[in-house]
């Protein structure tokens with residue numbers, strides 16, 4: 169329980185019993201093994217923090233331990249010993265003392281240990297507040313992310329509406345549920361950390377699968393809702409501790425056997441939360457521990473879509489007016505035209521629009537270094553399956569739950585059941601002409617920026633084709649610079665995309681047998697999740 173009293177921060181725990189380890193200075197009241205209440209106090213009058221012990225139904229404290237000089241050791245699931253080395257704090261000399269603490273439940277013991285470590289960390293860093301969101305020294309998160317971006321980001325995730333949008337993506341949530349339940353052995357009796365727990369749903373799944381204990385780490389105000397949801401499911405909640413804070417900043421009392429998280433944004437990497445997942449791995453995962461998911465792949469293929477190309481070009485037509493209330497708007501036409509192409513398009517498209525077999529880039533979450541995600545450079549090489557105009561690069565991702573029992577992929581591929589991520593297309597303002605069998609080369613170069621997203625540099629080129637091609641070089645090149653943070657959500661368009669007749673005749677895309685995903689069956693486009701205007705995740 170947390171209470172705020174005036175300037176002081178006070179946190180209290182009920183203990184089944186507390187007894188002082190015998191010393192000459194101890195009184196009979198403190199050595200007796202009786203129920204007690206432990207209070208964490210910030211600022212006991214001289215600026216230092218204390219752990220104070222009080223017998224139930226008594227108004228005074230029988231012991232005060234200075235957190236700066238105290239250490240807590242676990243003796244068993246519900247038993248710990250707390251040792252204060254003694255100090256000169258508060259201008260008075262105190263001698264070393266030790267207390268055996270017996271908790272009512274294992275969860276109480278974990279919560280107490282967690283709070284103890286938090287308060288101690290605060291003392292060491294010179295702050296008196298536990299669960300601090302802003303540390304005295306900048307965390308890895310704060311070093312690389314602009315504070316205004318982080319503020320908006322956590323404000324967004326702090327709202328139930330947006331968590332509901334993710335929960336109502338049944339492809340997403342159902343795949344997580346299946347992956348956890350099918351792999352109970354990976355969770356049963358294990359310590360789990362849920363990285364970015366949101367509403368706490370994945371923590372509850374892990375507890376359902378028999379986790380020994382789950383630490384649900386959530387930085388936004390959603391942590392309070394997660395506490396509420398978890399408390400409302402007491403048979404599971406008993407094994408879950410919600411930790412409010414960033415994974416880059418919080419401390420946990422023990423290592424995890426398995427991390428569970430849903431850190432994927434549009435194009436897998438948007439939001440830069442994968443970096444937090446990797447940081448959590450390095451900070452909290454025991455050697456040989458598992459990650460759910462363990463890997464992700466970005467899939468890419470060139471596409472042809474005259475409708476989309478024209479639609480984007482036409483958006484700038486407004487700026488071609490020579491007399492808008494008597495004002496010539498045309499000087500801004502070119503800027504508006506280019507600006508529209510700098511927005512990656514997010515929607516669900518028909519996979520028949522792909523003009524070549526996709527390639528993929530793997531990110532192994534268990535091995536990748538956090539810094540490796542700052543810049544992602546993917547060389548591209550395709551063979552066009554049809555003769556057509558190429559309008560850009562289509563991208564989607566999947567992630568792997570590498571369970572000990574069952575391996576399961578969550579895919580966002582076109583043609584597969586639609587998720588709230590849809591797919592993403594980078595449209596080039598200058599299309600390329602290709603012939604069937606012609607090689608398309610290029611590069612997708614993504615550079616992370618401090619607004620939790622990436623600048624995308626895309627280049628596609630067509631190579632010489634046919635007899636004598638080996639002597640030839642690049643025929644045509646088209647490039648674009650896009651901001652992944654500013655997508656164009658194209659959800660109002662018809663989802664059952666009809667390929668125009670003339671395109672059918674020239675491309676015959678239905679003849680192209682393109683394998684779009686490896687393990688899951690392709691199904692026709694399904695209903696879209698609610699609230700399709702989501703701008704994160």
Ligand SMILES: C[S@@+](CC[C@H](N)C(=O)[O-])C[C@H]1O[C@@H](n2cnc3c(N)ncnc32)[C@H](O)[C@@H]1O
Nearest residue numbers: 325364365366386387388413414415430444705
């Ligand atoms: C995509 S949501 C997933 C929520 C939930 N796990 C689920 O599957 O429904 C990601 C969550 O992670 C939280 N988050 C993002 N970065 C974080 C960080 N560095 N530390 C703690 N939480 C973070 C966000 O606030 C958000 O609630």
